[in-house]
Amino acid sequence: MTQQNTHVPILINNVRVFAAASTKPEPAASNLPTSNVPTLTAPTSVLIQDRKIAAIGTDNPPEGSVVIEGGGRVLIPGLTDAHVHLFATGTSLAGLTTGATGVGYYNALAAAGQMLMRGFTTVRDMAGDVTSLRQVLDAGTFPGPRIYASQAAISQTSGHGDFSHVYEDANTFTCGAHARAEQIGFLRVADGRDQVLAAVREQLKKGASQIKVMAGGGVSSAYDPLDVLQYTLDELKAAVEAATDWGTYVAAHVYNDEGIRRAIAAGIRSIEHGHLVAGPETVKLMAESGVWLSTQPFLESDHEYPNPENTEKNKQVCEGVANSFKWAREEGANIAFGTDLLLEPEKAGLQNEMLTRLSTHFDFKPGEALRIATSGNAALFRLSGERDPYKAAPLGQITEGAWADVLLVEGDPTQDLTVLGDPDKNLAVIIKDGRIYKNTLDRP
Known part of the structure; x- marks a missing residue:
């Protein structure tokens, strides 16, 4: 195994390149024209230089290049996860x-390195003080993915981000007392237009790429049933106004249908979860409004809770997964893939399995699922606009001029997505930002 810490040119010979850059999932029809299905190129070569894809199809690498013989393997863009912590x-x-x-x-640094070694070269972090971590990883000091940071997720009192004790007064009455989750920059409780404006601006000040608000009840939180609405329309609009002034967007945690509709009315661009959407009409509204469904292929076993209330909420959410995917595909909504794994370190490795479920459980063709987890997610990340830390080059695709984040795969994930479920075995080469972090092909 090799880790290359300098940006020397890399030539990858004899590889079939995953050629897909569309952002929308294909309809769930069986008679799709061949041209709409993501394909592999004929065997070719890919030259990486100065952190980017310099050329495709060249046989004239610069002097001193590292040469990797691909042996006909499949080269795909680095995987992405639209919802991590x-x-x-x-x-x-x-x-x-x-x-x-x-x-x-230290735990976050270790988790970042593990994500990269699972093949995830870019992630969108949806709650946590990670801007400094992003800067360290971008410098190549430690291994880890690119990070689109939300900084602290913003919640109303008694909302999904309020982890104060029930006997404590609300922040607005105590003039500065904050729960531990707020002290470490994971969450921020704010009520009313003025506090929401300040909370959004605080995250932007700290380097957020996009903003996350809590617009409905949650599974892991203590005080909010799944059906409740969180933040008034005016409060949500305040968050959108503050983010728009900085050239970026707001994503909203929300499961229930009415909360989704309120978020759309406020100008929010990404619905995080959305599993309890009531029917295709709301998903159609999302599609017509250009709002993303950033969702997760949950199974009940993914999370465990110590009390029956949270366990029941988890069950309700998981029962809605299949319908939310089905309606999003039928109505042509933009779908982003994420995992939302947190607070159970022993389950972090489910990240790859959850990706494979798009194909094994939820009827996506393997190539289409792969496109969602690469160029599809990247299109959502690009909504960060002027706050995009990686706007200097295309992301999530293997094209000339794109960031050099690529994986060389044993097996063909466009035909069998489950090969990506075992990254230790099936990811022969991992390259991020033009650096080699894994190369099993250099062994004798």
């Missing part, structure tokens, strides 16, 4: 809220 992936709830702050940073 780096500061909560490698630790439990008790560890996050009671442990020393420094431990959280």
Whole structure:
């Protein structure tokens, strides 16, 4: 196994390149024209230089290039995950809220390296103080993916992000007392237009690429049933106004139908979860409004809760997964893939399995699922506009001029997505930002 820490040119010979850059999923029809199905190129070569894809089809690499013989394997863009929590992936709830702050940073650094070695070269972090982590990873000091940071997720009192004790007064009455989750920058409780404006601007000040608000009830939180609405329309509009002034967008945590519609009316661009959408009419409204469904292929076993209330909420959410995918495909909505794994470190490795479920459980063709997890997610990330830390080059595709984030795969994931479920075995080469982080082909 090789880790190459300098940006020397890399030539990858004799590979079939995944050629797909569309952002929308195909309809769930069986008579799709061949031209709409993501394909592989004929065997070719890919030259990486100065952190980007320099040329495709060249046989004249610069002097001193590292040459990788692909042997006819499949070369795909690095995988992406549209909903992660780096500061909560490698630790439990008790560890996050009671442990020393420094431990959280070390756990996040370790989680980032593990994600990269699973093939995830770009992630969108949807709650956590990760801007400094992003800067360290971008510098190549430690291994890890590119990060689109939301910083602290913003919640109303009694909302999905309120982890204060029930006997404590609301922040607005106590003039500055904050729960531990707020102290470490994971969440921010704000009520009313003025506080929401300040909370959004605070995250932008800290380097957020996009903003996340809580617009409906949650599974893991203590005080909010799934059916409740969170934030008034005016409060949500305030968040959108503040983000728009900075050239970026707002994503909203929400499961229920009415909350989704309120978020759309406020100008929110991405619905995180959406599993309890009531029918195709709301998904059609999302499609017509250009609003993304950033969702997760959950199974009940993905999360475990210590009490029956949260367990029942988890069951309700998981029962809605199949319908939300089905209606999104039928109505032509933009679908993003994410995992939302957190607070159960032993389950972090489910990230790859959850990707494969798009094909094994939810009827996506393997190539279409792969497109969603590469160029599809990248199109959502690009909504960050002027706050996009990686706007200098295309992302999530293998084209000349794109960022050099690529994986060389044993097997053909366009025919069998499950090969990506075992990254240790089936990812022969991992390259991110033009650096080699794994290469099993250099072994004798």
